[in-house]
Amino acid sequence: xxxxxxxxxxxxxxxxxxxxxxxxxxxxxxxxxxxxxxxxxxxxxxxxxxxxxxxxxxxxxxxxxxxxxxxxxxxxxxxxxxxxxxxxxxxxxxxxxxxxxxxxxxxxxxxxxxxxxxxxxxxxxxxxx
Numbered sequence: 001x002x003x004x005x006x007x008x009x010x011x012x013x014x015x016x017x018x019x020x021x022x023x024x025x026x027x028x029x030x031x032x033x034x035x036x037x038x039x040x041x042x043x044x045x046x047x048x049x050x051x052x053x054x055x056x057x058x059x060x061x062x063x064x065x066x067x068x069x070x071x072x073x074x075x076x077x078x079x080x081x082x083x084x085x086x087x088x089x090x091x092x093x094x095x096x097x098x099x100x101x102x103x104x105x106x107x108x109x110x111x112x113x114x115x116x117x118x119x120x121x122x123x124x125x126x127x128x129x
Contacts, residue, residue, distance in 0.1 A: 004074055011070045018062035025055030053102040060091050 029051035036044035064087075071084040100106060 007069065007073045011066050011074065014066040014069065015063060018059045018066060021062060022055055022059035025058065026052055029055060050102045053098045057095055057098050057102075060095055064088060064091055 029048055032051060033044055033048040036047060041047070067084055067087055071080045096107075103110065
């Protein structure tokens with residue numbers, strides 16, 4: 001077995017792990033959702049969306065690793081690097097939009113939102129309850 005074949009098999013395993021993360025994690029998110037519905041939790045749907053988004057983000061990160069390994073080690077050509085660049089940009093945009101969807105705010109506004117929540121908690125009369 002040659003070096004390229006070994007690396008190609010490693011990439012296949014990494015891709016399988018990325019896909020597995022999304023499938024198993026997605027199923028797990030739906031199991032948690034069903035449990036929350038049975039308990040009557042009001043924000044079960046929002047939690048489902050956040051959990052599925054996190055699973056997709058993690059799976060995409062692993063798939064990007066596989067793409068980088070494949071491009072750099074297995075198929076180092078100008079065309080494959082260009083394709084990798086396009087794939088990475090698309091996945092970064094998708095990851096960015098998922099992160100905004102999960103957090104409900106733009107990344108550059110997270111600090112202000114978090115400090116505003118802390119200030120609201122300090123002003124709240126029911127804070128100690």
